[in-house]
Amino acid sequence: MNDVSSTQTITAAPSVPQPSRVALAWLILPLAVLALAITWLVTANPLRTFDNGAPPVENLTFERTVLSSDGIEILVRAGGSEPMTIAQVLVDDAYWQFAQEPSGPLARGATAWIRLPYPWVLGEAHAFKIITNTGATFEHEIAVAVPTPVSSVSMLSAQALLGVIVGIVPVAIGLMFYPALRGVGRNGMNFLLAMTVGLLAFLMIDAAGEAFDLAGESAAIFQGQAMVALAAAASFLLLIAAGRRGGTPAGLTLATFIALGIGLHNLGEGLAIGAAFAAGAAGLGTFLVLGFTIHNITEGIDIAAPMLKKRPPLWTFPALTLLAGGPAVLGLWIGSLAYAPQWSALALAIGAGAYLARSDGRGAAALLSWPVMAGLAFGVTFMYGTAMLVKV
């Protein structure tokens, strides 16, 4: 590091002038021109020639629905080119009484709650249509109407239990393989490490895919696709930079990174599951929960693999388990209470970036050895197979 920075200083020194007040004064010129341009645009309104009389572009995203004995509440976010006005609300193709809070036109990016005293029916589908003052319509469907969970102690503890089962328990089980894994030879070790690379590659693709899906559901103002890509890249670079301070990450550091990535993945999935519960879109059966658990056991093995050469202190095992599995509980809570698709997309994207950080430069020769190839293939196949249990 020192070498690199000193070379840069030597070669760069002659060409870069010393910063002076005179040079800084030149900043005024571009800024003044910018100010002038803005003033001209605002006062002279040269863009009026482009005004073809078309109504403003309007966009409205449904971020959250709450069903209770009082009716239905919907959180909408406006994304129009100008403030837009909600004129009427239809539920199941019927105009319905509603109250908007806050009332009045919705500025770009602003949210409002629409409260409808609608007698919704348990287990049935309901469709919403919002008509703006220009006559444009925006639709949303609740596939299966169920009461939105309210934050009670019993609900939160039930969700915590579910989070423990799908998040913490499988990681703990996976880590319990640790003593057995230490006994394998060099080829076995290569197999295991390659297998975790396969597992993580699957998880990265899975998380990125889910993140992009959710990004598509979020309001346009969040630019979901770019947000996912940038969040993944940022988390990747951050983890690489943090990890490489002490050379290539290995052992406990690497295990911690993997646990962190898995934790973020579980947070994102927890958010999505919690939100699905809240929206009535998911009926999690025992089989589905079991599927998640088996699927996630490999997460524990992923964490264990880098630590096989040197045994870390015992306390690190529960700590890593909590880091990787705990966020599932957190995600379930947040997801069911306050959810919008962009947050879930963000958490999954950060997780995907973390998985990418794990796949560091491994020698091409090692990659082509049989144990490594077999490990990779097994890892990917195992994940794909167990994912079949949970994808609905």
Next chain:
Amino acid sequence: MMTVGDVDETRNGFDTSKMLTEWETGTVSDLPDGRTQHTFVMEAVDKEIEIAPGVMFPAWTYNGKVPGPALRATEGERRKIVFRNYDSQPHSIHFHGIHSARMDGVPGAGVVNPGEEFVYEFDAKPFGCHFYHCHALPLKRHIHKGLYGLFVVDPDPARHAEHADVARSRLLGTPENAGWQELAMVMNAFDTNFDDENEVYAVNTVAHAYTKRPIRILRDKPVRIYLANAVEFDPINSFHLHGNFFDYFDQGTTLTPTSRTVDLITQCQGQRGILEFSFKDHEPGLYMFHAHQSEFAELGWMSMFEVVEQVA
């Protein structure tokens, strides 16, 4: 349930409660052959109208109204309609009635380009409850944007000796006719987002207008409704009256009912007819009438009669 809020009918320039009883009879002049001629001036103008509280619709209108003015004349009279097009699209008036091909208001015969004028002339016949609309192309759009209205031809009692009393009661201006409460109603709908499906249904344009301001009916006076269906995209519309039954004269071209004692009639696109009923044996109160397509009712085509005792 219902739309929220109220429509600014002053800004719209037409009042849904007055529209029910506003008949346009034109300027009367005598012809050399002794007959009377009624001259109407109709102008096509585009106008943004509020069709449900807060929902604006870029309409094409006759004389700034949707539906257009309810035209009324007597069987056999000469009618002259001076049509000027102030809109940016070609428009016409196609009358349902007996007339020559030249006066049909279709492409090639009376479709008027922007800024131009055309005069439609024909004899008012046959008597009945008729309909007029724009017949420029594309047809669906020109009609659903608001270019339509009622065209009623009253029977001449002198020509219908066997039912002269019935004819007199239908003839506007007679004492017999004054004994009736006559209402002009056009069932219409609006596709606000132009996806060929209607978002708003109504009678006389404004969703739920007569639910929020029920139509007052004097109990002792019989009721006659001139009803037309101007809805596009849906093949059939209907009219259902609560707590009562009515006689129906399909297209209004007969003096005896085509259906007796019914409480529901259907009309396809462009169909129309006359409904006659009485609340004289009923107790006062609110009596609903609406499309029996529940979907239309809940999208705005829901209305009320408020039956009251004769005011002294």
